[in-house]
Amino acid sequence: MRAALLSREYPPHVYGGAGVHVDQLSRELRRLVDLRIHCFGEPRPEPYVTAHGTPTELSGANPALHAMGIAPAMAAAADGADVVHSHTWYANFAGHLAKLLHGTPHVLTAHSLEPLRPWKAEQLAGGYQLSLFCERTAVLGADRLIAVSHAMRDDLLRCYPELDPGRVAVIHNGIDTEAFAPDPGAAELTPLGIRTDRPTVACVARLTRQKGLLHLLRTAPQLAPGTQLVMCVSAPDTVEIADEFTALAREARDQGVDLVHVHEPLSRDALRQLLTHADVFACPSVYEPMGIVNLEAMACGTPVVATAVGGIPEVVVDGETGLLVPVDAAPGGGGEPTDADAFAKDFAARVNELLADPERARRMGRAGRRRAAEHFSWASIAAQVHEIYRSVV
Template sequence: MVTRVLRTLEQLNALGHEVLVFAPGDPPTNFAGARVVRVNSVPMKPWYPELKVGLPTPNIAKAVEEFAPHVVHLVNPVALAAYGALSGARRDLPMLASFHTDTPQYADALGLAPIRRIGTAYLREIHNLAEVNLCTSPQMVERAREIGIDRVDLWPKAIDTVSYHPDKKSPEMRDLLTDGHPEDKLMVYVGRMSKEKNLRALLPQIQKLQSRGVRLAMVGSGPDREELEREFAGTNTLFTGYMSGDALAGAFASADVFAFPSTTETLGLVALESMASEVPVVAARAGGIPFAVTDGRSGLLFDPASEQEFTAGLEQLLFDDERRAAMGAEARVEAEESSWRAATEKLVTFYEEAIDRHWARSHTLSSYSLRMRMFGRPLPRPKDLPPRLIDEVPGNV
């Protein structure tokens, strides 16, 4: 989700749009020409202490009013962005929301199943304040509709094929990831280490395959890392901690296979990054993964309920060098078919659609518009713009 936001900000800046960002944690004051406002936040303890939940304050609404945006983009509106939705509705602003995390499903994985029903209803109500709701895969479009989210569409996938490239492969990185055994076969997982990622599915795999000279590198960290390290102790598994930049690109490119058992992905951007690195993927046939990985072309998909299918997929690519190389080359070609510029240009058309829908709705006698007229404090619609933003006029997001 963060990667998509960062690359989108870069492209919006290149397209001439002005953006104001509100972010929890410790963000920079600006990024890619966008001003970034740090908001107060608290860690989501005890379930996910690394996740910082933004806290709404009146200063956020004040900053929005001063910025006077044409449209508000609500990124995963659960806490901070949910406040943005309520604040935007009160001020009669066009809104677009993006659905990046299947929060109800994550609640089950994190032991919060009792709040799933009320949480789903809450998520539905917040998203349905927006004129457009975007998901990052067709599977998640269907999931959003299933839980009652309206006006849903697809935000096209995109991948950085410059940063993630087969040329980033390095003997030094392979030596590191194999714990000094570069001649062994290497499967890699990259990403967050938390319960919803289903990483324990990798334990029987390395236990079966290590006798055949296979090693597993787990790149990243998260609230489940310490427990995973204890459970994987005694296997050919190396936990590297976080990597970024060239080191991360090198970790992808230096692997033989990317092993991805997660069943909760809305897209699986790390799978695309592996494909761009010319490394085929063995992934669970679940969530948005079938949108990212073409089974039999850029990787192999397995039934997440079948340990045997997972093993068979790994064996096929780890021990068949010719097939692995051919599938890696196809994975690179597939990754090159998507660009951040094209995805962001499509996003801008969705912003325009949200603006059109909003102003069309504001002129009807709906209960929504009556409530806003009675209790809201709407910002004036820009008088110098026609109903649809024209290409020559940059927008505010």
């Protein structure tokens, strides 16, 4: 069986959870099928990977048009595949075109949903309406859909009530527990200004409203005295959110917070060492279909304090591998808390609870490592995806 996997992200350009998913899944799928990968950007060295660039005529256009302009080339290149498998709205439209053009079954993995990310209008302007169009068209036309969590499946059926529930399967994201394992080294951390001799709370995320990073900065002054907060935050969606982050970070430091802001994406080694040395990993997301980074922290033996939204409760077991913080979301979508001050207070209380009880935190870390290894292996996930392929071919 030949499968064409369509994705915006593929190494070395991976900036989010969907890109990590595609990278790890493709490694295992290549053992099971003749896999051809189609991604955005410049040429890749692997013979089975074809990269597609933005048409010259669209180079200065809205970013959403870049994705729509790449879609026809991706669809044409998928000729000869027995199944096409697309990831995120950026590539979903290409998968839909490939189905129409070649009659090839289209499998779509939903990592997030555009109707539940209204803040993207801040980044894409009118392009957000195009992303809604691309996603809706592809979702309703796909032969099978894979949701990365049960919460994501529920969201799919709520956002697209026309969808046949029987077409939607749940296959969780996974984790490579060999690549992510406890690493007591600190050589990668010292050059970044990260100390290993004090209680540390770590957060790693893209700077987008979805990740709740501004809320974590508002939480920071309430953390236990002497706590080092390490925020590895990069790739801001807009200049405006970058400016908001900078202003709140300045306020936090003025209030005595020991804040380390790492502006660039971490190397794998640095990320592993940071997650290992952190006493708590913080995930304040207001929208999170799954959250691979929580699995990465758990695999490194670190307890997680996270919001109880989306698929996070399917990963972080409250009271066993970490602590969950409920969010009373404001009406209108987007997931923002109704009372931001109350949310910050609740989040700080959960983090401080674990900082005050290191032995409990270590027990949770060990339990998290076991859970990551036992329930989220990529080999198992690839086998389940392969079964989806077989069901449509």
